[in-house]
Every structure is written in C-alpha cells, then in structure tokens.
Amino acid sequence: MNRISSAVAGGIAGTAVMTLMLLLLEVETRSAMDVFYVIALFVGTPEDPATGFALFVGAGIVAWPLLFIALEPYLPRGPDPAARGVVFAAVLWVPFVILGRGDIAGPLLIFYVAYTLFAHVAYGFTLGAVYGRLFDQLRQRGYR
Amino acid sequence: MFETIPGIAISAAVLLLLVAFFRLRGDAPAESVSDGGYVPARAGLTTHGKPTGLTRWLTTVDHKDIGLLYILFGTGAALWGATDAMMIRTELIVPETAIWGLETYNAVFTTHGFTMLFFFVTPVFTGIANYVLPMLLGADDLAFPRVNAIAFWLLPPSLLLVRGGLITEVAGKVLAVLPVPVGALLALEPVGVGWTMYTPLSTATANQQIDVALLGLHLSGIATTMAALNFIVTIFTERADDIGWNKLDIFSWNILVMSGLVIFAFPLLGSALVLLLLDRNFGTTFFAVEGGGPILWQHLFWFFGHPEVYILVLPAFGLTSFMLPKLVGRRLFGFRFIVYSTIAIGVLSFGVWAHHMFTTGMDPRMRASFMAISLAIAIPSAIKEFNWIATMWNGRLRLTAPLLCILGIMSTFVIGGITGVFLAAVPVDFVLHDTHYVVGHFHLIVVGVIPLSMVAASYYWFPIITGRMFNRRLAKAQALLLAVGTVFTFVPLLILGYLGMPRRYGVYPAEFTTLNQAASLGAFVLALSVVLWLVNMVQSARVGPVVEDADVWNLKETGQFTREWQWFEEQLEDRQAELSRGTDGSATSD
Ligand code: HEM
Ligand SMILES: [Cu+2]
DSSP: OOHHHHHHHHHHHHHHHHHHHHHHHHHHTTTSSOHHHHHHHHHTOTTOHHHHHHHHHHIIIIIHHHHHHHHGGGSSSOSOHHHHHHHHHHHHHHHHHHHSOTTOOTHHHHHHHHHHHHHHHHHHHHHHHHHHHHHHHHHHTTOO | OGGGSOHHHHHHHHHHHHHHHHHHHOOOOOOOOTTTTOOOOOSSSOOTTSOOHHHHHHHOOOHHHHHHHHHHHHHHHHHHHHHHHHHHHHHTTSSSOOSSHHHHHHHHHHHHHHIIIIIIIHHHHHHHHHHHHHHHHTOSSOSOHHHHHHHHHTHHHHHHHHTHHHHHHHHHHHHHHTTSOOTTTTOSOOOOSOTTOOTTHHHHOOOTHHHHHHHHHHHHHHHHHHHHHHHHHHHHHOOOTTOOGGGOOHHHHHHHHHHHHHHHHHHHHHHHHHHHHHHHHSOOOSSSTTTTOHHHHHHHHHHHHHHHHHHHHHHHHHHHHHHHHHHHTSOOTTHHHHHHHHHHHHHHGGGOGGGGOGGGOOOHHHHHHHHHHHHHHHHHHHHHHHHHHHHHTTOOOOOOHHHHHHHHHHHHHHHHHHHHHHHHSHHHHHHHTTBHHHHHHHHHHHTTTHHHHHHHHHHHTHHHHHSBOOOHHHHHHHHHHHHHHHHHHHHHHHHHHHHTOBSSOSOOOGGGHHHHHHHHHHHHHHHHHHHHHHHHHHHHHHHSOBOOOSOTTOOGGGTOOOHHHHHHHHHHHHHHHHHHHTOOSSOOOO
C-alpha cells in the first residue's frame, strides 16, 4: 500500500464511522431530520436520495482523502495527521451544515448543527489516524 | 443563490482553492508523522505472550484487558445515552412539542434511563474495579477469570436487546434508501413506559419490543450478578498475606459492599421481570387488579430500585475516598468510620424502598416508618462528606484535574443529598413527588458524583493504563465545565419542581420556558465537556508525552505510593531495560 491507498483506506474507515453516526442520528430523532434527504440536498440530488448517498460515499472514500493528502502538510495542528484531519473535516462541515439544512429550524437546528459537526470531526479524525498509521508503518519498514 | 449549486461542488472548490494557495506559496513544511516520533508506550497494555489484534480482545481472560473492554463498552453506552439526554433537553427548549412528538419523547427518556443505569454506570465501575482491584489486593487476577470474561460478553447482546427497536429501525432506514419494502423492520417500536416499568402501562402496552427489552434487562442482570460474585470471592480469598481486613483499601471496601447489594437486589429484579413477562404473554395476573395489583410491581421494583441507586453511587464514593487523600497528601480522615458508613448504607438501603411510593395511598404508619429510615440513611452519607472535608484540612491542595473533579463531587453531593432529605419527609414529598424536583435531586448525584468520579479516575490512572500523560490544561477546563454544567443543568430543575412542573411530559406551560432553557444550556455545556474529555483521552493515548517517572502524583513523599503504582514502576523499568538492549522491534525514535 502506498500513500494513496493508505489515504483511501482512511477514507473508507472515516466514511464508515460517519455513516454510522448519521444513521444513529436518523434513528434517534425518529427521522425528524431525514438525514438522507439532507445528504441528497448537499450533493445536489434532492429528488434521488439513493444516488445522492452513493455520491456522498464516493466523495468520502476517494475525493476527500486525495485532497487531504495534497493539503495535509500545510494544515495546522500537525504533525499528527489525525488532528489535521479534524481541521480538514471542519472545513468540509461548513458547506454541509449550510446547504444540507433544508427547512430544519428551531431547536432541531441546534441539534443538527452540533451533531453534524461531531460526525465530521469523527470522519476527519479517523481518516487522518488510519492514514497516518498505515503510511507511517510503511515508512518505518523503509518503503517510501 | 447557494441553493442551486450542490454543496459537494462548493466543498470541492473551497478545498481545491486551499490546495492551490498552499502549493503556489511553495514553502512546503516537512512531512508529518503520526506520533511525533515518540518511543512506543504501552505500560498497561503489555502484549507479551498473548495473541495479537482482534483475537486478543475476543479471547482475553486477563483482568486488565477485560477491564478496558468494560470501560470502552460503558463509554460507548454513555455516549449513546447522552444523545438521548440531549434530545430530551432539545425538545424541552420550547413549551410545545417542537420536534418529535410525545411518543418519541416517552421512548427517549425511557431508553435514556435504561442505558445510563444498566449499561453505562455499572459496566464502567466494573471495568475500573477489574483493572485495579487485583493490583490493589496483590492478586494475579480475579478469582474466576473466565466467569469474568463471560460476564462481560453478555452485555453487548443485552444492550442490543434493550434498545432493539432502534437497531431494527437502523436496518430499516438503510434499506429504505433502496426501493425495497421494509415495513416489518420498522414494526418494533422503542419502549416508552419509563425506566420504572410501572404496571398497568407496561402490561397493557402492546408493543412487542417491550418483551425483547425485558429479556435484555434480565440478561444484563445476570451479567452484573456474575461480576459481583467474582469481586466478592476475589476480595475474600485473593488478598495478599499482608492485607488483613484492617488494611483493605477503601475502594475495595466499597466494591465489596456494592457487590453485596447486587447479589441481593438484582436477582429480585430478574424475578420481577419474569413475572411481568408472564403477565404480558401467558395470561398470569401477578400485577393485574384481580391478582397482586399494580402496587405489587412497585414494591418489587423499588425493593430492587432503591439499593440500585446505591449500587450506582458506592463505587463513586469509593473512588473519591481513595483518591482524595493521595491528591492532598494526607491520610483519609476516619477511615474506619467511612467503612462503617458504607456498610450502614448498604444495609439501610434495603429498608427505604417505599419512600418512592409515599403517594400511592399506603397506611400512614408505614409511611412514617419509611420516612424515619430514609432520614437515617442521610447520616452515613453525611459522615462521608464531613470526612472528606476533614481529610482536606491542612492538606496540600494542588488543583490538578482529578482534585477538581473531587471538589465538584463534594459540592454537588451536598445539594443532591440534602434535596433527598427533603423528599424523604412525607409532607414535602406529597408536594414534590413526580415533579422535576425529583429529577433534579437524583441527577445532582447521578451526574454530579458518578461521572465526575469516573473522570477523576480516568485522569488519576491514565499513566498506568497508557504509559502516557494526558493534557493537564484541557483536563482542568473539562473538569470545571463538567461540575459547573451539572449545577447549571439540574438546579433549574429543582426550581421547576418547586413551581410545580411535572416530570415525564414533553410539553409544559409557557411560564416554565426560561428555566427550561437554562437547563438546556447547561446540558450543552455538559455535552461540550464530554467531548473535551473524549478528545483528551483519545489524543493523549495516541500521542501524549511518555511517562518516564512512575511517581506522577508525588505519592512517595507522603508514603502513598500504593501497589498499582509500584507495579507501574516495574513496568517502566522493564521498558527501559528493553529499550537499552534494543530488542524492541519498532523504531525507538526519529
Ligand atoms: C442522602 C440520602 C438520600 C435520600 C434521603 C433520598 C431520598 C429520595 C426520595 C425520598 C426519593 C423519592 C422522591 C419521589 O419520587 O417523590 C428519591 C428519589 C430518587 N433518588 Fe434519592 N435519596 C438519597 C440519596 C440518593 C442517592 C445517593 C442516589 C443515587 C445514586 C439517589 C437517586 C435517586 C433516584 C434515581 C430517584 C428517583 C427514582 C425515580 O423515581 O425515577 N438518591 N430519593
Ligand atoms: Cu430511594
């Protein structure tokens, strides 16, 4: 596994964690939030949640991790890639929370904002931690 | 304007801009490493002679590993239950049903209670005891290591059973994204009858998930009882030769008494649960009006339920009494009286159950006697408080994170305990029963004492478990937020109760809005402090500074360098020797 596959592995782990957390949110709120609709709105396919979710997973596994390794050395809170992953995901969270909002309002909005931030942080942390661990192991064995 | 462009495109554009910006600036810093290049630290997590990876954690019978499993499981449950709590407080920000409707509100406070009491507090304390008890006793392991493992592994399935309605909903939701019918999966509704499961509501509600949850609770009771028996036998038979009963440390004493309560209380809960299952499914009439009546359930439940609240809190008292002397460099004041008061609480707690039932129309003479015993139980509780204060007298108070936690405990316990004394007075209880006052009373203890003692322990023993040090500044901020957040969340509930706001309602009259919003704000502070704790634990375990000197808390100078720290010191010496021989396979530094 090279640098890119390490990042993709991190993306898979991170996306799994985030999806699980969003599902938990969906269930806990008895669908008041309608997370799949939120995701579809964010991705730009509000009429088709299944496609929206597929794109979301694709981005989480491939696109964001690749961007992450391109950006990683410049992000604050290094040298730990997990901490940098958190910064990275916090940037991602801003458009998500604005554009996925739909017509969520009132107290539910507070819950939505806090919980989606938490889910993004978990994504970024897992992405960075798994990537850092796999990639570092390679480096210590002399691969580059 | 934003609405027309997909958010994913905006995110990508923002990030690409960032990449471009940094690339063009062209001052690329050095590459990153996950660990800052520290030596590997794995003091508590020794791996010698054990299988590695997943197999190790699935097959382990080592008390330290099982202790960690318990703690991880309990923490996961706590986070889940905390999500419920945040949902409750979010719903109550506005007087009308803002979000979920009343059915869901009922389900949420029920699952909150189940999860926190049975799957958070007891497992985490069992985990802490698992980890440190054998070390404190000078034993190799608990008396029955395999029973220990089985007791732990019963818990995950029981949690799934209790919260099963939610799990099937998850599955249903996932499949619902695809065009397939999922009606059957969504049929099991989460339980909404309250953690006390009062009949006739719990016998009359049709939802099949209630039966599943009762089985889950029964299973968790079996697990708890097995763990308790293991502790009792261990403390009786595995003590080192020089530890007589007079030398037994205070934490072990509390675990001993707690375990004693468990083996009398939990089998009773189990039997009551079976009776309830029979009533629901096989036409028996134990709790029907023509049989024992609803009041029979209340007697059986609270004969378990009151000892249960002390099962929850005694280990917290034990941790407090154990750590406080070490953190202030003094001996525990009145050690013997603390032991006696613990035993007294244990015995008395079986004699006060009916103070939860004052308003059910019992004979006034019964009410009076239960009132008397309930007031009496405040005495041993007060003894503990005064002895803690006396322990600090003339001590050297270094305001470390665990000591801040303990100061928080001592403050909230005063409010929580005294409000309990008021409730124990029959005329007062007539006014306040089933109001938010009760919720405030017990949460000042179950939040203000129990999690704070766990957090204090997590800081105090963190070096032993991970070989690293936590972030002290973050920890102090977190401890303060937790203590202050507790007061901010639950004191408004006391006032709301005085004003007459009943508990267990998702809607309330508008005049209660401000106090409810204050409580919700406090709850968000609590949530923040939980996140800070989590961040500190995870990050410090990964990349915290490696501990070189085992005397983290300066225990040697006051002669309190107890056995678990001596064990840690040996581990550190071993590690040092290993490093200097260079036999450690992984890189030692960068
Ligand atoms: C200082 C001694 C204490 C006294 C005199 C006391 C008294 C009471 C009384 C009379 C009630 C019933 C109120 C009502 O429902 O009308 C009550 C409820 C409760 N107490 Fe305490 N208490 C004490 C300590 C504790 C402790 C240490 C804990 C927890 C660890 C605790 C947890 C609870 C809980 C969970 C309830 C409510 C149960 C429910 O209805 O859901 N109490 N207490
Ligand atoms: Cu009680």
